[in-house]
Amino acid sequence: MINDIFNILLPQMILALFIVVQLILSMVLSPRYFRYARLVSIVGIFLSILFLTTVQVEPQYFGFHNSIMSDSYTLLFDFVILVCGFFVALLTRNLVKTIKRNAYTFHAILLSAIFGAMNVVSANDFLTLFISVELLSFSTYFLIASSKGYYSKEASFKYLLTSTISSGVFLFGVSYLYGITGSINFSTIYEYIVNQESSILYSISAIMIVLGLISKLAVFPFANWIIDVYKGTESSILAFLSTVPKLAMFGIVCRLLVFPLGNSFELTFALALSTLVTAFWANTYAIRENNVKIILACSTAANCSYALLAASLVSVYNLSTVIFYLICYVFMNLSVFAFLNIYGDKNSQDVNSFKGLFHKNHGVVGAYAISILALAGFPITSGFISKIYLFTAIANSGLIFVPFLLILLLLTVYALFYYLKILLPLFAKFSKNDNGIEIKYVFSQKFVLIVTTVITVIIGIYPEKFIELCRFIAYNI
Amino acid sequence: MKILLSIPFLIFMPLVISILLLSPLFTNNEIIVRRFSKSIFTFHFLYSILMLACFSQANPYVSEIHFLGMDWVQSLGIKFVFKIDSVSMILSVLTSFVFLLSSIASKYNIRKNHKFYYAMLFLLMSAILGIFTSADMFLFFLFWELELIPAYFLISNWGEDGAKKAGIKFVLFTFFGSMIMLLGILLLHYYNFVSNGILSASFSDIMVSSLPGYIQNIIAICILIGFGVKLPIIPLHTWLPDAHTSAVTPVSMILAGILLKTGAYGIYRFNYLTLEDSFKVIAPVLAVFAIVNIIYTAFVAYAQKDIKRIVAYSSISNMGLILLGLCAYNSLGLSASVFHMVAHALITCGLFMVAGIVFLRCKTRNIDEICGIASNMPRLFGFATLIVLASVGIPLFAPFVSEILTMLGALNSDLSDVIKYIGVFSLPLLILSSCYMFKFLHNSFTGNLPDDFEKINDISVHEFIILAAVLFGLIIFGLYPNTLLNMVVGG
Numbered sequence: 001m002i003n004d005i006f007n008i009l010l011p012q013m014i015l016a017l018f019i020v021v022q023l024i025l026s027m028v029l030s031p032r033y034f035r036y037a038r039l040v041s042i043v044g045i046f047l048s049i050l051f052l053t054t055v056q057v058e059p060q061y062f063g064f065h066n067s068i069m070s071d072s073y074t075l076l077f078d079f080v081i082l083v084c085g086f087f088v089a090l091l092t093r094n095l096v097k098t099i100k101r102n103a104y105t106f107h108a109i110l111l112s113a114i115f116g117a118m119n120v121v122s123a124n125d126f127l128t129l130f131i132s133v134e135l136l137s138f139s140t141y142f143l144i145a146s147s148k149g150y151y152s153k154e155a156s157f158k159y160l161l162t163s164t165i166s167s168g169v170f171l172f173g174v175s176y177l178y179g180i181t182g183s184i185n186f187s188t189i190y191e192y193i194v195n196q197e198s199s200i201l202y203s204i205s206a207i208m209i210v211l212g213l214i215s216k217l218a219v220f221p222f223a224n225w226i227i228d229v230y231k232g233t234e235s236s237i238l239a240f241l242s243t244v245p246k247l248a249m250f251g252i253v254c255r256l257l258v259f260p261l262g263n264s265f266e267l268t269f270a271l272a273l274s275t276l277v278t279a280f281w282a283n284t285y286a287i288r289e290n291n292v293k294i295i296l297a298c299s300t301a302a303n304c305s306y307a308l309l310a311a312s313l314v315s316v317y318n319l320s321t322v323i324f325y326l327i328c329y330v331f332m333n334l335s336v337f338a339f340l341n342i343y344g345d346k347n348s349q350d351v352n353s354f355k356g357l358f359h360k361n362h363g364v365v366g367a368y369a370i371s372i373l374a375l376a377g378f379p380i381t382s383g384f385i386s387k388i389y390l391f392t393a394i395a396n397s398g399l400i401f402v403p404f405l406l407i408l409l410l411l412t413v414y415a416l417f418y419y420l421k422i423l424l425p426l427f428a429k430f431s432k433n434d435n436g437i438e439i440k441y442v443f444s445q446k447f448v449l450i451v452t453t454v455i456t457v458i459i460g461i462y463p464e465k466f467i468e469l470c471r472f473i474a475y476n477i
Numbered sequence: 478m479k480i481l482l483s484i485p486f487l488i489f490m491p492l493v494i495s496i497l498l499l500s501p502l503f504t505n506n507e508i509i510v511r512r513f514s515k516s517i518f519t520f521h522f523l524y525s526i527l528m529l530a531c532f533s534q535a536n537p538y539v540s541e542i543h544f545l546g547m548d549w550v551q552s553l554g555i556k557f558v559f560k561i562d563s564v565s566m567i568l569s570v571l572t573s574f575v576f577l578l579s580s581i582a583s584k585y586n587i588r589k590n591h592k593f594y595y596a597m598l599f600l601l602m603s604a605i606l607g608i609f610t611s612a613d614m615f616l617f618f619l620f621w622e623l624e625l626i627p628a629y630f631l632i633s634n635w636g637e638d639g640a641k642k643a644g645i646k647f648v649l650f651t652f653f654g655s656m657i658m659l660l661g662i663l664l665l666h667y668y669n670f671v672s673n674g675i676l677s678a679s680f681s682d683i684m685v686s687s688l689p690g691y692i693q694n695i696i697a698i699c700i701l702i703g704f705g706v707k708l709p710i711i712p713l714h715t716w717l718p719d720a721h722t723s724a725v726t727p728v729s730m731i732l733a734g735i736l737l738k739t740g741a742y743g744i745y746r747f748n749y750l751t752l753e754d755s756f757k758v759i760a761p762v763l764a765v766f767a768i769v770n771i772i773y774t775a776f777v778a779y780a781q782k783d784i785k786r787i788v789a790y791s792s793i794s795n796m797g798l799i800l801l802g803l804c805a806y807n808s809l810g811l812s813a814s815v816f817h818m819v820a821h822a823l824i825t826c827g828l829f830m831v832a833g834i835v836f837l838r839c840k841t842r843n844i845d846e847i848c849g850i851a852s853n854m855p856r857l858f859g860f861a862t863l864i865v866l867a868s869v870g871i872p873l874f875a876p877f878v879s880e881i882l883t884m885l886g887a888l889n890s891d892l893s894d895v896i897k898y899i900g901v902f903s904l905p906l907l908i909l910s911s912c913y914m915f916k917f918l919h920n921s922f923t924g925n926l927p928d929d930f931e932k933i934n935d936i937s938v939h940e941f942i943i944l945a946a947v948l949f950g951l952i953i954f955g956l957y958p959n960t961l962l963n964m965v966v967g968g
Contacts, residue, residue, distance in 0.1 A: 362501070373626070377622075378622055378623070378625070378626065379619040379620075379622045379623045380619075380623065384619065384622065385550065388553075388615065388618075388659070388663075389550075389553065391659070391663055392553065392663055392666065392667065395660075395663040395664055395666075395667050396667050402660070402664070402695075405660060405663070406657070406660055409656040409657065409659060409660055410653070410656060410657075412652075412656055413649060413652050413653045413656055416648070416649065416652050417645075417649060420645060420648065424641070424645075427630075427634075462544050462549075463549075463550055464544065464547055464548070464549065464550055464551055464552070467550060467552045467553075468551075468552065471552060
């Protein structure tokens with residue numbers, strides 16, 4: 001099949017079609033049929049994945065007057081985003097039950113968030129990028145606020161405020177860059193920049209653009225939101241929040257760092273500093289916390305900052321390690337949040353209320369434990385090999401960055417402490433007067449948990465093919 | 478014959494057994510689980526003895542596993558390759574032996590979760606054998622990390638009060654060390670690639686001679702900190718007494734007998750063999766740390782009241798001796814060091830066993846509260862006396878040989894005068910060990926038997942077998958040290 005704009009946009013169009021279908025169904029069907037909302041979303045995402053596989057990898061394609069592009073890099077990110085969306089949609093069962101009336105609307109918003117994330121990665125100018133980012137953000141506000149209770153509204157509002165401010169910063173940076181280069185198109189900017197001496201104004205605009213974007217990754221200037229947002233959000237939405245926006249933002253930030261913003265040493269320096277601060281803040285903050293969701297929030301921020309440090313020291317090799325790290329990371333996180341979904345959001349999220357759960361159900365809790373071990377970086381899981389691969393990237397970047405690496409490695413010892421804090425109560429002695437938490441799950445929840453854990457273990461045992469894939473992607477950008 | 482004797486079988490058999498035990502299909506019957514595990518440990522020991530018997534210096538065992546016709550992680554040059562040379566062979570057999578003893582000792586000490594316990598034992602064994610045999614840095618590091626999980630569970634789940642805390646302390650300390658070690662390994666991997674153009678993490682492919690000196694030293698120090706936590710070298714030792722004391726007896730035997738040796742082996746493998754040039758620079762400093770280990774912990778041990786703490790501190794003291802042997806950087810020092818690893822593993826197993834037996838009978842390990850138990854336990858008294866005598870370095874026992882050889886090795890060292898002076902002083906300092914050892918023996922065994930201890934029994938058959946095996950080993954190696962020494966030196 002020949003690559004044309006229709007073929008390339010087909011996966012997105014399928015998603016858009018299903019958004020419309022969901023909205024129509026929300027008007028037509030009575031709330032009794034709320035169960036089918038999830039099914040419709042799953043079918044939509046599945047079809048989208050199916051049509052994504054028909055898109056040709058080579059050659060690069062630019063469409064709509066260079067405003068979107070498609071190559072192997074965007075295809076990989078689109079694919080992983082869709083797979084994550086697929087798993088998230090599977091996990092929404094409990095949430096949909098509580099909001100029966102709005103089930104179809106909720107799923108329409110979920111699909112539009114995924115749609116936005118896919119567009120973020122394939123954007124080739126700042127206008128498309130901004131619109132896609134806003135689509136992703138606005139959908140996310142509603143997703144966070146969709147669960148019942150006060151805290152979800154608070155979380156949503158905080159996320160809204162932070163995102164708005166960071167959007168402002170982003171637009172400010174873009175305006176400077178437009179002022180310098182006279183264009184908002186990545187390719188044009190790159191052609192202009194590559195022949196120029198790096199100026200301080202260019203560096204300022206580059207730093208502002210990237211800082212505006214990485215607020216979604218919870219990196220230093222805009223990092224605090226993640227604590228409150230994670231605390232108040234339902235676990236299936238967290239599974240979404242900790243994977244899809246992160247993938248989209250990494251997808252675009254890595255591309256920006258390689259092409260239009262790749263000419264600024266100040267940006268590298270600022271990013272390295274801000275990631276170090278984030279890693280330090282997140283890892284030390286989590287030690288004092290006892291709430292599993294907050295600990296996982298810190299873990300997300302810390303993991304993103306490790307990957308961003310490697311990404312900021314731009315090289316093709318580093319890019320491949322970042323992509324591999326992200327792929328490993330999203331599956332670990334999906335698995336963890338799948339377990340929290342099974343555990344239930346109404347139960348106390350304190351680490352001590354997980355006491356003795358392992359003795360109630362070996363399989364499910366064992367899979368969760370494996371994922372936590374993977375996050376901590378223990379062998380036979382993908383966490384081990386992805387951390388090593390990522391750290392080789394930083395070690396290879398020169399002796400100046402060795403102290404950075406040393407700090408990161410020492411911080412992972414902190415990280416191990418809070419992962420143990422989550423992990424150890426699971427195996428604690430089974431007390432008779434426990435809080436009566438039952439582990440009840442349906443097939444879809446267990447499916448997500450087991451499949452993601454198995455992927456984690458498979459990558460851990462046999463990573464070669466995945467690394468090869470990531471290298472291929474990185475060398476073809 | 479070569480086909481039968483394969484390294485993957487040696488390493489992965491315990492892993493497979495561990496998975497088998499963890500599966501819900503396996504019976505929960507305590508006796509079956511115990512006897513099954515014991516027979517597997519026996520089989521493994523016999524198998525490793527067979528491997529030792531067929532081992533030849535000229536033709537060490539090498540085995541490389543390919544995944545679908547490729548290296549494990551080709552893009553990083555990480556191979557799944559194992560190699561057993563003479564030191565690995567000795568330590569592998571020792572591992573197998575100590576695990577066998579500890580599984581025999583488990584009968585009276587383990588009261589719950591038998592399946593999980595033995596599964597963790599097998600997993601730990603697999604990880605430790607992996608450390609001793611892997612011929613690739615990252616593979617080594619993988620097993621080094623993997624070992625933490627079973628070790629944590631073994632310490633905390635079956636230990637006494639405070640075992641959880643000690644377990645976490647152990648894990649965090651080791652993880653701290655291994656992260657700094659990882660930095661060293663990453664740098665070594667990268668600079669080896671840059672200067673030699675070989676993308677490989679195998680020990681045989683690493684040629685550090687072309688690296689700048691300061692880089693070599695940075696790498697060597699990073700790696701040394703990692704092993705220094707495990708060995709332990711003095712400022713990094715505080716996890717050890719807690720972990721060894723609060724763990725249950727068989728686990729203490731494994732921790733002191735084998736786990737500490739992984740640190741010494743790591744220094745041998747990385748610093749001694751691979752990063753030779755920087756080891757020559759660091760060795761005099763390291764020798765100072767070694768002598769501090771020997772003296773300081775001997776005094777600390779003398780101040781302890783708890784029998785297990787005394788034994789734990791004496792372990793640190795002995796590890797200082799092993800370190801000193803390595804620092805001498807000659808064949809005499811190396812062979813003494815390896816010999817002392819074996820001798821110390823035997824002694825520490827015996828001493829922890831004695832402490833465990835006393836604790837089971839008297840319900841206390843405080844040497845002020847225990848006295849006069851020799852009248853009720855004459856056989857234990859006999860064994861304890863002999864093992865204590867061996868540990869303080871009386872001739873005819875194995876530690877005597879290694880202590881003398883360590884001193885000779887240090888005196889013959891060509892590296893620096895510092896090592897020679899330390900060698901001169903190291904041996905008299907070992908008298909300190911007799912102070913705390915005889916204090917323990919005298920306080921707890923002699924004197925009048927209090928009424929509380931009237932009903933205690935002498936050792937049972939299981940305990941007799943363990944103590945006799947340990948003593949047998951000590952005497953055999955004391956009388957015929959040459960077989961072992963020649964094996965190391967030949968390598």
